[in-house]
Amino acid sequence: MEHSAIQLILQAGYLVKAVFVILLFFSIVSWTIIFYKWRYFSRADKETNTFYRTYESTRDPKDLISLSKKYSVSPLANLFKSVYLEKTYSERDELKRMLKRYSALEAAKLERYLNFLATTGSTTPFIGLFGTVWGIMNSFRGIGGAGSASLAVVAPGIAEALIATAIGLAAAIPAVIAYNYYLSRANRMIIETEDFAEELVDYILRH
Numbered sequence: 001m002e003h004s005a006i007q008l009i010l011q012a013g014y015l016v017k018a019v020f021v022i023l024l025f026f027s028i029v030s031w032t033i034i035f036y037k038w039r040y041f042s043r044a045d046k047e048t049n050t051f052y053r054t055y056e057s058t059r060d061p062k063d064l065i066s067l068s069k070k071y072s073v074s075p076l077a078n079l080f081k082s083v084y085l086e087k088t089y090s091e092r093d094e095l096k097r098m099l100k101r102y103s104a105l106e107a108a109k110l111e112r113y114l115n116f117l118a119t120t121g122s123t124t125p126f127i128g129l130f131g132t133v134w135g136i137m138n139s140f141r142g143i144g145g146a147g148s149a150s151l152a153v154v155a156p157g158i159a160e161a162l163i164a165t166a167i168g169l170a171a172a173i174p175a176v177i178a179y180n181y182y183l184s185r186a187n188r189m190i191i192e193t194e195d196f197a198e199e200l201v202d203y204i205l206r207h
Contacts, residue, residue: 019131027171030120033113034178047074075106075193099197110186121176128168135161
């Protein structure tokens with residue numbers, strides 16, 4: 001190919017190159033978050049299932065506290081450990097408020113960094129489009145300077161401009177898919193945590 005994608009990027013103007021750099025930043029950070037959240041949710045699911053099975057089978061506070069100290073990612077384990085060890089409550093309503101507060105903290109952990117994926121999915125196509133529009137404007141300036149509108153003159157500039165849109169979409173699509181997927185997993189675990197908090201009221205008061 002006379003004009004490869006890399007060549008077109010290198011030959012682009014400074015503003016279009018700045019757009020490429022911004023899109024590359026969003027893409028790298030998004031993929032880092034995607035892999036991080038995959039490991040995080042996988043570990044949280046595994047720890048939560050093990051912890052809840054132990055809770056159902058033994059109901060021994062000592063065993064549960066020991067297990068919860070090892071399972072630092074599980075929302076259920078963290079909720080149990082935080083509330084059971086604090087012991088600053090004196091009545092049921094106060095305990096419920098404490099459980100609600102710690103449940104909200106665990107929900108925030110599950111949803112952490114997802115906003116960046118949403119931002120990437122919503123903004124990078126427009127950033128890429130801006131680079132495209134600017135690149136096309138430069139192409140028309142080139143046509144005016146060359147005094148010719150032949151395909152050989154127009155095609156490289158148009159291709160250079162459209163690459164910005166392509167990169168913007170390449171950054172946005174995985175981010176949107178990952179955001180929706182991880183948000184659904186987070187919502188499911190938040191519901192599980194809230195249900196477990198309801199169970200803990202009687203358990204903690206009894207023990």
